[in-house]
Amino acid sequence: MNVPVFGTRFKSVNRSCPCPFCDHTDWCFFTHPDDPPMPDGSDGVLIYCQRVSGLKFGETITGSDGDTYVCVGNTSGGATVFEAVSQYIARHPNTKTAKELGGTGYVRGDVIKQKPFTVEKEIQPLSSEQLNRAYSIMVSMFKLDPEDREKLHRDGMTDDVIAFNQIVSLPEPDAYRFNNKKYKSVNPLRKDVGEKIRKAMGGSIEGIPGLYYNSAGKATIAGLGGILYPQYDLYGNIVAMRIGVKRRWKDDKGNDITKEEYEHAAAEAKAQGMRTNYVQLGKYMNLASYAEDRDALQKRIVKNRYLGGCRSGNHLGFYKSPGKADLEFIYITEGEKKAMIAADILNSIVVDVPGVNSHTLLYLDSDTPSPLSILKDHGTRAIIVAYDADKNHNEAVLKAQNGLVDALSEMGFGIAIAEWDEAKGKGLDDFLVNGGTIEYHFVRSCSF
Ligand SMILES: [Zn+2]
Incomplete structure (x- = not known):
């Protein structure tokens, strides 16, 4: 459900x-x-x-x-x-x-x-500064696979934007590399990067989402291979990594299968009025080293099966233009790649909200000042909400947008909703790459 x-x-x-x-x-x-x-x-x-x-x-x-x-x-x-x-x-x-x-x-x-x-005590992520240190080593050691670079070019990303945002490739897991001799990568082994980070971080990788200790006690990196997009906080620290995973298909036991095998199984199940247990993986996920231990869960114990690993949590990403960006008004959209491309074309700061319902991260009450109150202190006066164009017929997106608008109004920000012709691109990035111009629907003006 x-x-x-x-x-x-x-x-x-x-x-x-x-x-x-x-x-x-x-x-x-x-x-x-x-x-x-x-x-x-x-x-x-x-x-x-x-x-x-x-x-x-x-x-x-x-x-x-x-x-x-x-x-x-x-x-x-x-x-x-x-x-x-x-x-x-x-x-x-x-x-x-x-x-x-x-x-x-x-x-x-x-x-x-x-x-x-019973929930076992979890390892908490390190501070933003420490995470930035660890992830900066990661992005300096991994390169962007030429194939991945071509894909990003096709999506409208320039080499400048790729370099500015430090986008790299995460190779397939080391075990996959050993078992599939045909697999070639421009990148070092995951455990070599993991160990380098461990040494630089004073001998421990605890608190760095995505890192964990393998059965040999070596620090290594979890997750599927794909394109790694750093997520930056307001101050430019890399606080998390997102993986853009290549489309791939798995059977009910987690083995790799082909797209045809997946489609065949799905069609067969459908004919019987059922759903297949085979899965199609793709899109974006957090780089994290946390997964519930299934056996422990049977005994109603929640614990991590990755030794020394932790969750990444849900983060906002703040993306800037390689050129000059003004703080007076900022954009909010969903998706890091989208935000990176839009920041470049709009020459603005674009905030990536990880899932439209996560907009509460912008202003939710907590022990520290919220990102929006910090931006307000630094001169931000208006917010432009630029969720995907299908919001007009997607109730969940529309509802989330209304919730965000209410919260922004309460804080006194000027608000505009970015509108565009869906035929020219569903996402803000596609639309801008296709040379579209945004229409601004003004909701309210700034009251401070
Ligand atoms: Zn809880």
């Missing part, structure tokens, strides 16, 4: 209000349900846990606060959405699930109360 966005007014968990499922004080968050709202007009609460997974809709668990919660969905970003059972019943009084959960008139008996998950 895929829940695009649920509820309004996001609020991060914090020390005084930790996540009742994983007990962490960051990354998980709360919202208020809006569809349907609370019948008594109160706020209500939905909890998005970013760490506990493996629950299906309707399954119940006990939170560390002692309340019983029901899983009401899973987001495409990997969060599990929970709601207190009593609240769920109040909001959905006449549904089958409410009845199963013991709603009015039914004997509460068949609800399975499971023991709470």
